[in-house]
Amino acid sequence: MAIQLQNTATDNAVIPVTSGVGSGVGYAQPSLEVLSCYSCNIKGGCLIEKLTIAHDHSYQLVKNKKVLAKGKHIFRGGDDTKAMYVVSRGSVKSYMLMEDGEEQVLNFYLPGDVFGLDAMGSHCHISSTVALENTTICKLPLSGLQNRVLGQGFLNMISDNMLRDHNLMLMLASKDADGRLASFLVDMFKRTGKQGHPVNAIKLTMTRQDIANYLGLAIETVSRTLRRFQDSGMLDVTQRKVKVYDFNCLLAIAGTQVVY
């Protein structure tokens, strides 16, 4: 089950997985490897499958499973890849680069999350995405998506993405450092747990700088706030591992949270 990574020199490349039972039935599809999803164990099942095939069986779903080494980009702003992706294992950060070189982190994606939708309407991706650890992703080309029958699953996904964004906007506009950090942690705990049951310990895969860029805070503020949380006995932070002892307290500090 362990992922073996060949450390290629190319930074932007995705490494095709050669495992899996490729159903070699001759569909007249482009040069994309069709793979089975045996090794994919996303909670709630594969989202990609729910998206487009609901009512149009003439559309053969082409999926690419890829393994990415930590730090490798899936795509960068300006890339005309025009595909969307599902995280199968690992985690991904999406961000936009600003003139001054600062990056605004837009989101962190965990297994089951869909990303890359920003290329849906425009001719290229606007944000960039990078693997925060060794990560397996599933790719679905967006070309040919228009004028296709899109199931309710697709609309749900868009809607979820919008809600998530709105939640972040709400947080950035109205919460102080404590509220932001607490909200962030609550979110991560909830999303990490299986079917809605939060776990009590997670391992953050992003740097403090990433968290700061996401929450609109200085890295020092992130560090200090986490320490205060720890000193209060509410949780325990050891490097990137976070244990909660009083989740309700964390919820209280987080304040208003939009329901998912």
Add this chain to the structure above:
Amino acid sequence: MAIQLQNTATDNAVIPVTSGVGSGVGYAQPSLEVLSCYSCNIKGGCLIEKLTIAHDHSYQLVKNKKVLAKGKHIFRGGDDTKAMYVVSRGSVKSYMLMEDGEEQVLNFYLPGDVFGLDAMGSHCHISSTVALENTTICKLPLSGLQNRVLGQGFLNMISDNMLRDHNLMLMLASKDADGRLASFLVDMFKRTGKQGHPVNAIKLTMTRQDIANYLGLAIETVSRTLRRFQDSGMLDVTQRKVKVYDFNCLLAIAGTQVVY
């Protein structure tokens, strides 16, 4: 051309327009009034038309044109209306209510903008929307949208909405009060002008409090910042009318702005 409003006592109601040439061809549609779009002069043409009918002529587009008095809600969070709307004339504010009663303004919509998409995936609307002035809107029910052929226009629209949200996130996370106000004004000027050519004078239809809630600032900060902008000679603010004398200066203060 002037809109005549009957001041009904109901707050949440939408007032059906009885003008226009309703093409009375007997489509077996629900009790929604089918109206022509003669009186609609949105720049770039009607967006609703571009969305779903591109490749599926079997789907009869049902549209409702409504006139709303200032302060009337189009929908509220929790409403299961499940429709999306286009602003034909006037302006609309969308917001989410927080536990403490504070409202987070998510967006302002001007003629041509589409809103109400948050109900697409869920069973009801999550945000609320209210007319900032006497406003004409066009309504398209979302029920029956799933499993429909969606044109590229629909995907473009979603994508635009996402980009707009990301832009706001970027602003809230990384800009100071000056940058936020300048960005906001630049955005409003650009969106008000015809086909991308900014005008040099606009009338803000929202209160200072709305702007503050949108930008994540205190109302006093909004007021003071506008005054400093005015004192610098860059622009002139008289109540809600804003004239720019040095748009480039405003752009410079706004800093990084995501291209639309």
Add this chain to the structure above:
DNA sequence: CGATTCGTTGACATGCTTCAAACTTCGTGG
């Protein structure tokens, strides 16, 4: 094992919020 990246902690500066009060505009009813 050294170098680099990442994280923590302290001192200080400042931009924003909060509180308070006056002023202006708007809406409604006399």
Add this chain to the structure above:
DNA sequence: CCACGAAGTTTGAAGCATGTCAACGAATCG
């Protein structure tokens, strides 16, 4: 049309949360 009250806006003073600068410490990687 004016008067009055409510709502919206402006301005000042003071407090504080967060950013900035700087230095040290810890972890990771080759």
